[in-house]
Amino acid sequence: MREETIQLDHGSGGRAMHALVERVFARAFANDFLQELNDSAILPPASGRLAMTTDSYVVDPIVFPGGDIGSLAVHGTVNDLAVSGARPLYLTAGFVLEEGLPMAVLDRIVSSMAEAAREASVLIVAGDTKVVPRGKADKIFINTAGIGVVRDDVRLGGGNARPGDVVLINGTIGDHGMAVLCRREGIAMESEILSDSASLNHLIEAMLGAFPGIHVLRDPTRGGVATTLNEIACQSGVGIRLHEEALPVREDVAGVCELLGLDPLYVANEGKVLAVVPAESADVVLEAMRRSPRGRDACRIGEVVAEEPGRVFLRTRIGGHRLLDMLRGEQLPRIC
Amino acid sequence: MALRYVDEFRDGGLAAKILLRLKKTVHGLEPMHFMEICGTHTVAVFRSGLRDMLPEAVRLVSGPGCPVCVTADEDIDRAIWFARRPEVIVTSFGDLLRVPGSESSLLEERSRGADVRMVYASYEAVKIAQDHPDREVVFIGIGFETTAPTVAAAIRQAAAQGIDNFSVFSVHKLLPPVMRALLDSDSLRLDGFLCPGHVTTVIGARAYEEVARGYGMPCVVTGFEPLDILQGLSMLVDQKRSGRHDVEIQYRRGVTWEGNPAAQKLLEEIFEPADAAWRGLGSIPGSGLAIRSAYADYDAARRFSIPEIRVRENPACRCGDVLRGVIRPPECPLFRKVCRPQTPKGPCMVSSEGTCGAYYRYTS
Numbered sequence: 001m002r003e004e005t006i007q008l009d010h011g012s013g014g015r016a017m018h019a020l021v022e023r024v025f026a027r028a029f030a031n032d033f034l035q036e037l038n039d040s041a042i043l044p045p046a047s048g049r050l051a052m053t054t055d056s057y058v059v060d061p062i063v064f065p066g067g068d069i070g071s072l073a074v075h076g077t078v079n080d081l082a083v084s085g086a087r088p089l090y091l092t093a094g095f096v097l098e099e100g101l102p103m104a105v106l107d108r109i110v111s112s113m114a115e116a117a118r119e120a121s122v123l124i125v126a127g128d129t130k131v132v133p134r135g136k137a138d139k140i141f142i143n144t145a146g147i148g149v150v151r152d153d154v155r156l157g158g159g160n161a162r163p164g165d166v167v168l169i170n171g172t173i174g175d176h177g178m179a180v181l182c183r184r185e186g187i188a189m190e191s192e193i194l195s196d197s198a199s200l201n202h203l204i205e206a207m208l209g210a211f212p213g214i215h216v217l218r219d220p221t222r223g224g225v226a227t228t229l230n231e232i233a234c235q236s237g238v239g240i241r242l243h244e245e246a247l248p249v250r251e252d253v254a255g256v257c258e259l260l261g262l263d264p265l266y267v268a269n270e271g272k273v274l275a276v277v278p279a280e281s282a283d284v285v286l287e288a289m290r291r292s293p294r295g296r297d298a299c300r301i302g303e304v305v306a307e308e309p310g311r312v313f314l315r316t317r318i319g320g321h322r323l324l325d326m327l328r329g330e331q332l333p334r335i336c
Numbered sequence: 337m338a339l340r341y342v343d344e345f346r347d348g349g350l351a352a353k354i355l356l357r358l359k360k361t362v363h364g365l366e367p368m369h370f371m372e373i374c375g376t377h378t379v380a381v382f383r384s385g386l387r388d389m390l391p392e393a394v395r396l397v398s399g400p401g402c403p404v405c406v407t408a409d410e411d412i413d414r415a416i417w418f419a420r421r422p423e424v425i426v427t428s429f430g431d432l433l434r435v436p437g438s439e440s441s442l443l444e445e446r447s448r449g450a451d452v453r454m455v456y457a458s459y460e461a462v463k464i465a466q467d468h469p470d471r472e473v474v475f476i477g478i479g480f481e482t483t484a485p486t487v488a489a490a491i492r493q494a495a496a497q498g499i500d501n502f503s504v505f506s507v508h509k510l511l512p513p514v515m516r517a518l519l520d521s522d523s524l525r526l527d528g529f530l531c532p533g534h535v536t537t538v539i540g541a542r543a544y545e546e547v548a549r550g551y552g553m554p555c556v557v558t559g560f561e562p563l564d565i566l567q568g569l570s571m572l573v574d575q576k577r578s579g580r581h582d583v584e585i586q587y588r589r590g591v592t593w594e595g596n597p598a599a600q601k602l603l604e605e606i607f608e609p610a611d612a613a614w615r616g617l618g619s620i621p622g623s624g625l626a627i628r629s630a631y632a633d634y635d636a637a638r639r640f641s642i643p644e645i646r647v648r649e650n651p652a653c654r655c656g657d658v659l660r661g662v663i664r665p666p667e668c669p670l671f672r673k674v675c676r677p678q679t680p681k682g683p684c685m686v687s688s689e690g691t692c693g694a695y696y697r698y699t700s
Binding site: 329 | 346347348351352375376379382383384385386387388389429430431433434454456562563676677678687688689696697698699700
């Protein structure tokens with residue numbers, strides 16, 4: 001008989017675990033490398049420089065409007081590779097499961113991972129499963145690591161921004177963080193805010209195809225656009241000036257932020273890329289972005305300046321200036 | 337959630353016109369000091385970059401209108417005392433959790449094992465009490481007249497549903513009494529108040545008449561968009577120049593003279609005015625809200641025997657002077673040196689609406 005929930009046996013290394021791996025993971029992620037079920041996936045040589053990254057996903061709730069922890073774990077790692085200029089090839093997936101997790105939830109998350117991997121054209125080639133007693137984890141944690149190859153002519157880096165460069169983004173800001181927050185806290189609205197969680201590698205491939213000399217690419221995840229741009233400003237020793245009226249923010253995201261006293265510039269994104277591009281190539285890159293499904297709403301949001309190195313500024317709608325510091329500590333909602 | 341009309345109040349062209357007019361009006365005049373009492377105003381001023389755009393003669397002074405910032409050390413220490421009791425679940429709003437008391441903050445207590453939960457609305461705390469009948473749920477009731485009615489509603493809901501493991505530790509504050517207390521102190525030089533739109537939606541603009549007439553102090557109830565604030569300041573300047581001291585409403589789309597009678601009735605039913613301790617300002621008569629004896633069962637201060645608490649304040653922290661508008665945050669010896677948003681020494685640095693936090697985040 002099929003078990004309804006995850007039990008400690010599923011992590012024991014014995015028959016139950018073997019059955020779980022075969023039935024759930026190997027079936028969903030099916031590919032020649034994983035199928036071997038050996039201690040390592042043996043992969044063919046790849047041409048170009050290798051990029052490698054890893055990240056762990058502990059989001060609450062595990063299913064949110066527009067995605068779930070499974071697709072997020074694929075998107076996040078694929079994007080970390082892609083913004084380094086790498087073409088993602090292979091992922092690993094490590095699961096920490098809490099005893100009692102409904103099998104149906106695991107099935108849903110794993111099939112969502114498989115779908116996300118297919119969309120991003122990456123293979124999940126190795127994995128690991130641990131089960132911890134009830135209360136020792138929050139339902140499910142996922143770690144993904146990824147390997148990709150970087151073209152020889154691509155030299156991206158946070159230290160490459162130069163005065164005169166233009167800052168681009170592929171769409172609206174703060175959608176993921178507010179989608180998760182609204183679901184977690186039960187904030188009801190007329191229309192639900194959807195997470196932007198998505199793989200960006202195809203978009204980024206198109207951008208680099210249009211202009212391989214892009215200076216910086218970054219995905220503004222936790223800490224949001226403001227924190228990511230601060231990192232770039234520090235690494236490059238330049239100032240960055242954003243224009244408030246150019247920042248794309250969905251009306252409902254802006255509304256909830258306003259109510260709670262949060263700033264969308266510090267809210268997490270999971271399907272956004274910031275690009276710092278020489279001004280003369282900005283239009284070419286923008287056009288390439290807009291032709292890609294993940295970049296339809298791409299726009300220019302600011303520029304790199306020589307003044308105030310290491311700092312990010314916002315030119316406000318009414319013509320004022322203000323500092324956009326890094327996020328310090330979690331943003332907490334205000335009282336009144 | 338349609339907030340579309342907000343854009344009109346951020347129109348750059350219109351702002352430039354009002355600013356130009358303001359600059360012409362005050363040209364050659366002595367500097368005027370207007371207090372924005374409310375933390376939301378303080379943050380709006382910084383976020384829009386308005387502070388640096390104002391003419392030299394129009395100066396903004398940040399007042400004690402951030403509920404987190406004015407919460408006295410001893411009240412934070414009491415909240416921590418609740419958190420340390422194993423049977424208690426402490427609940428409160430976001431930024432209060434980070435405020436340091438004498439020894440630690442509610443967030444620090446949580447990392448050491450206390451059951452401290454952040455809620456977005458007070459009825460969520462009632463729900464937690466319902467879900468945990470074997471525990472005591474204490475809600476730290478903080479906020480001005482804007483928030484207090486929602487807490488009053490939570491108490492009434494708990495009473496109606498017979499939920500007997502829910503209580504409120506009320507550290508609510510009232511705005512008009514602290515305005516009068518500020519004017520009674522001689523260290524402050526003020527030419528008018530930018531009164532908060534939110535609070536006034538509840539209490540009504542008439543609540544400031546005593547301040548305006550009694551103290552000869554112009555009051556303009558103002559909204560929170562950059563153009564609201566600019567217009568509010570223009571109205572204060574006009575009053576000052578013509579020697580008037582009236583209550584005026586700039587924020588007509590949200591505020592009336594009478595306020596919200598339903599919210600006032602709710603406040604009146606559950607709470608009664610009481611003396612309250614304010615951070616940096618000491619005890620101010622009638623400036624807080626205590627829970628009426630008819631609802632004593634829901635009053636955490638009566639339900640538990642809170643021991644005498646000895647407060648250890650950082651002697652160098654000048655949040656009190658910042659709250660009274662006597663100094664600006666950079667004049668505090670701790671500011672940016674040891675007192676930062678991650679390691680706040682005083683509450684003004686903690687809250688997203690605190691004056692020190694706003695200075696830290698939005699100025700270089």
